Amino acid sequence: MTLALQVSSAWPYTNILNPHLLESSFSLSLQTLLCLKNISAAMAVVAELSSSSSYIKSTRLDTSQLSISSTHLSYLRRQTFRPVTRPRDATITCSVASDQVQAPVAVQVADPKPKNDCYGVFCLTYDLKAEEETKSWKKTINIAVSGAAGMISNHLLFKLASGEVFGADQPIALKLLGSERSFEALEGVAMELEDSLFPLLREVKIGINSYELFQDADWALLIGAKPRGPGMERAGLLDINGQIFAEQGKALNAVASPNVKVIVVGNPCNTNALICLKNAPKIPPKNFHALTRLDENRAKCQLALKAGVFYDKVSNMTIWGNHSTTQVPDFLNARINGLPVKEVIKDQKWLEEEFTEMVQKRGGVLIKKWGRSSAASTAVSIADAMKSLVTPTPEGDWFSSGVYTTGNPYGIAEDLVFSMPCRSKGDGDYELVKDIIFDEYLLQRITKSEAELLAEKRCVAHLTGEGIAVCDLPEDTMLPGEM
Ligand SMILES: NC(=O)C1=CN([C@@H]2O[C@H](COP(=O)(O)OP(=O)(O)OC[C@H]3O[C@@H](n4cnc5c(N)ncnc54)[C@H](OP(=O)(O)O)[C@@H]3O)[C@@H](O)[C@H]2O)C=CC1
Numbered sequence: 001m002t003l004a005l006q007v008s009s010a011w012p013y014t015n016i017l018n019p020h021l022l023e024s025s026f027s028l029s030l031q032t033l034l035c036l037k038n039i040s041a042a043m044a045v046v047a048e049l050s051s052s053s054s055y056i057k058s059t060r061l062d063t064s065q066l067s068i069s070s071t072h073l074s075y076l077r078r079q080t081f082r083p084v085t086r087p088r089d090a091t092i093t094c095s096v097a098s099d100q101v102q103a104p105v106a107v108q109v110a111d112p113k114p115k116n117d118c119y120g121v122f123c124l125t126y127d128l129k130a131e132e133e134t135k136s137w138k139k140t141i142n143i144a145v146s147g148a149a150g151m152i153s154n155h156l157l158f159k160l161a162s163g164e165v166f167g168a169d170q171p172i173a174l175k176l177l178g179s180e181r182s183f184e185a186l187e188g189v190a191m192e193l194e195d196s197l198f199p200l201l202r203e204v205k206i207g208i209n210s211y212e213l214f215q216d217a218d219w220a221l222l223i224g225a226k227p228r229g230p231g232m233e234r235a236g237l238l239d240i241n242g243q244i245f246a247e248q249g250k251a252l253n254a255v256a257s258p259n260v261k262v263i264v265v266g267n268p269c270n271t272n273a274l275i276c277l278k279n280a281p282k283i284p285p286k287n288f289h290a291l292t293r294l295d296e297n298r299a300k301c302q303l304a305l306k307a308g309v310f311y312d313k314v315s316n317m318t319i320w321g322n323h324s325t326t327q328v329p330d331f332l333n334a335r336i337n338g339l340p341v342k343e344v345i346k347d348q349k350w351l352e353e354e355f356t357e358m359v360q361k362r363g364g365v366l367i368k369k370w371g372r373s374s375a376a377s378t379a380v381s382i383a384d385a386m387k388s389l390v391t392p393t394p395e396g397d398w399f400s401s402g403v404y405t406t407g408n409p410y411g412i413a414e415d416l417v418f419s420m421p422c423r424s425k426g427d428g429d430y431e432l433v434k435d436i437i438f439d440e441y442l443l444q445r446i447t448k449s450e451a452e453l454l455a456e457k458r459c460v461a462h463l464t465g466e467g468i469a470v471c472d473l474p475e476d477t478m479l480p481g482e483m
């Protein structure tokens, strides 16, 4: 919106710094500052804005425009200012000659509809339809990301912004959710996004309020979660993280696009996804996914290594069940060069024991080497999971995703989020693959993972609206990253 102001030296520029006005990012034209008399006065203001105010996060001055971007509402709250309801984005223009002195006049609000908060360069307005190169682009989609200052996001956001997932004609808006703790880091992330000059990245918003950040989200990538600390019981982790995902489910239900696609990454991701969907009754349960694509990718890699082929020759790889050490990498239905795995790798013992355990515990082995959990490969797998939903699945193949079991054709207990084989037409939706074969070994392993998820579900009953929680989790299972 536009605020028309007449500015004079009698209107001290410190008013510009009024935190109530600074409720959101705004820009001042250089011309406005020239009202303060001359260019050196303007430069002095810039210097002072930069140095004296802790809530001014960056200033930029070029020959035509000074933009001061700062200020998230929540950030201001931390500065103990109590923001009042103000226009969110203001352009202050000056209509007086630089040497004129005038008394301040009343602020006129030209457009009462507030524009969303935005970060830095992403506050500039643009018209995609006005440019030849962007005229044919699709409508901008909103992608909300939680845990946006974390390690996985740090890889993922740049892949999304590059156009790798949605293509070169799909502009995107990133809505980055952090917390009090991570707000500064989130600003760092936003600055790096600014400096990357991605043509497709049209909007970036950062904040700590899921109801603001999830507004009209077309995709929600829920990555933020508390890691399991030393001495923490799995039941404790389920409860702490479950509360985060219950809250985020409510926020999605209230403000996201009704057909939002949700990918839950934060662990324990299957049960977090179940909690999230139970708290979002307006969104189809089918739209919720728990990320098991990393497990699929890990399994493909190990089969390729054993068979002595490159990993692009491995297809039809299903991960069944929970993203935990009970997950089942299905070598019965997988293929190498189009042939059943068992025709290529004849070592059944290796498949049942070494291969299976290697995939289940790959995350933990990596943590031992790296000193931190898989971040880059997880980001790649999130991008893969999204691409699998927005591009048609190649004929005869499928991908794995943790999805809602109700109506599944495999006899898996209803009302869980369970990794299963899916195919997509590329419309964001998926269907479960029907022609799957089972043997005793596979069924037994699937049953173990199912039992674990049923136990997790009982343990979070207080978060899914199903009564009192009872935690009888199996002792011998862990997250992939735990050792
Ligand atoms: N499904 C899968 O295949 C995989 C899942 N994961 C899981 O993804 C999640 C994120 O991993 P990664 O990015 O490496 O982790 P990081 O620790 O780098 O970042 C995670 C973010 O989670 C948020 N967070 C931390 N503690 C809490 C808390 N108590 N409450 C709310 N949020 C918290 C923090 O953001 P903020 O302070 O902004 O809230 C932090 O930035 C983890 O749960 C991890 O186990 C990891 C690898 C694979």
Ligand SMILES: O=C([O-])CC(=O)C(=O)O
Pocket: 267, 294, 362, 363, 364, 373, 374, 479, 480, 481, 482
């Ligand atoms: O347990 C973790 O946090 C890491 C994880 O999920 C994985 O590597 O698959």
